[in-house]
Amino acid sequence: MLKAIEIYKKKTKKSAKLFSKSKKQHVNGVHHNIRFFEPYPFVTKAAKTKFLIDVDSNTYVDYWMGHWSLIFGHAPNIIKKHVKKQLSAGWMYGTVNEMTMLLSDTIQKAVPVAEKIRYVSTGTEATMFATRIARAVTKKKIIAKIDGGWHGYGSDLLKSVNWPFNESEDRGLINESSIVSLPYNDLEKSLSILKKVKNDLAGVIIEPLLGGGGCIPATKEYLKGLQEFIHKNNSLFLLDEIVTGFRFSFGCMYVSMNLDPDIVTLGKIVGGGFPIGVICGKQEFLNFANTTTQKKVERSYIGGGTFSANPITMVAGSTALSKLKKNGKNLYAKINKMGEETRKGLDKVFDGKVLTTGKGSMFLTHFLTDRINKVTNSTDAAKCNTRILHDYHFEMIARDGIFFLPGKLGAFSFAHSQSDVKNLLKASNRFVANLRNNSSR
Numbered sequence: 001m002l003k004a005i006e007i008y009k010k011k012t013k014k015s016a017k018l019f020s021k022s023k024k025q026h027v028n029g030v031h032h033n034i035r036f037f038e039p040y041p042f043v044t045k046a047a048k049t050k051f052l053i054d055v056d057s058n059t060y061v062d063y064w065m066g067h068w069s070l071i072f073g074h075a076p077n078i079i080k081k082h083v084k085k086q087l088s089a090g091w092m093y094g095t096v097n098e099m100t101m102l103l104s105d106t107i108q109k110a111v112p113v114a115e116k117i118r119y120v121s122t123g124t125e126a127t128m129f130a131t132r133i134a135r136a137v138t139k140k141k142i143i144a145k146i147d148g149g150w151h152g153y154g155s156d157l158l159k160s161v162n163w164p165f166n167e168s169e170d171r172g173l174i175n176e177s178s179i180v181s182l183p184y185n186d187l188e189k190s191l192s193i194l195k196k197v198k199n200d201l202a203g204v205i206i207e208p209l210l211g212g213g214g215c216i217p218a219t220k221e222y223l224k225g226l227q228e229f230i231h232k233n234n235s236l237f238l239l240d241e242i243v244t245g246f247r248f249s250f251g252c253m254y255v256s257m258n259l260d261p262d263i264v265t266l267g268k269i270v271g272g273g274f275p276i277g278v279i280c281g282k283q284e285f286l287n288f289a290n291t292t293t294q295k296k297v298e299r300s301y302i303g304g305g306t307f308s309a310n311p312i313t314m315v316a317g318s319t320a321l322s323k324l325k326k327n328g329k330n331l332y333a334k335i336n337k338m339g340e341e342t343r344k345g346l347d348k349v350f351d352g353k354v355l356t357t358g359k360g361s362m363f364l365t366h367f368l369t370d371r372i373n374k375v376t377n378s379t380d381a382a383k384c385n386t387r388i389l390h391d392y393h394f395e396m397i398a399r400d401g402i403f404f405l406p407g408k409l410g411a412f413s414f415a416h417s418q419s420d421v422k423n424l425l426k427a428s429n430r431f432v433a434n435l436r437n438n439s440s441r
């Protein structure tokens, strides 16, 4: 049987050629480090519904879905129609537009903490500004984050992202000492770290489901325990719902968990597939960024930028959220069920040798080892066999035309259907059989 890498090279010849050009022109050939995988990533020509199509005309059922931003699938007609209409009315104003208010109307109905909102163009900016407001409000410096927590490439939060979480991620960073890092889902250890810095703790930023760090939901007790400590010590609770916002239901995870964050960051789905970051939160805190009322010595500048709140993103976001509000219940039920079946199905296919974590439509298969049989945080996830996980994803790209960004969690969109669950389990079954054959040789 041909090896996956031979199949891949055979079917992606045009991609190979184009990517070697890209490598000459661009850093590592890509524009987001995680988009690179060995031997070279295929080059995409088009995307429609659940499919990515590469320059060699291979089609892939996509589970990466634009960094999980495309809950409707690729290029859905509903968003295309409204964006097209907006294109003829102009796509970049750089002035106030009513579409921001329409999008905010919808967000504010679903996310009660969003008493005030500011739009930016990326999630990275949103988390950067959230931490900055926390420092301005509290007049303290330290921000706590989670081991393996990913909030974008901003200079502050680019710490303890990759295992073993105690080495600097980037030689260009300064002031790393004002970020401390906590073990996810371990309240006792987290509180003992926080207690040491409580007098200078501006805020804690956390995802309710660790996305890039392993697709691991936080326990309610953990989040509640952190929240209690944060508020008792006059710090801000910053909840990063850039992945989870509008992913599992119409709204945010914090509402269903009955939490009381001070600032919530959103992105991805909220932009309807166009670039967005959202900082929203309690008025008393967001008002620190109000440059007309706030004294210069106390205020916080929180951007946007040239393209913030551009009419195309606002229209796409509004259309997406309106549609989710109207038809979301059934659509969410459909993809959440597919996610649930997939997690159970994969654990069965791999016969107890994996643990598939996640929630609703999101899932990631962790290959357990002798050293690790549970996955509650990024340390556990990093101790699993990540090499096999990459091989598994790559095998499916090469042999089955199923695309996961190797090593990363997958997400169902509304464009997927029950047959995709079946095909994914079938491809996984074949991977297991190959593993068995290879190891018995």
Ligand SMILES: Cc1ncc(COP(=O)(O)O)c(C=O)c1O
Residues within 6 Å of the ligand: 067, 121, 122, 123, 124, 125, 127, 150, 151, 152, 153, 207, 211, 212, 240, 241, 242, 243, 267, 268, 276, 277
């Ligand atoms: C939880 C979380 N926060 C922030 C970001 C950064 O968002 P962006 O890539 O839009 O800058 C990401 C991106 O994946 C994310 O997953």
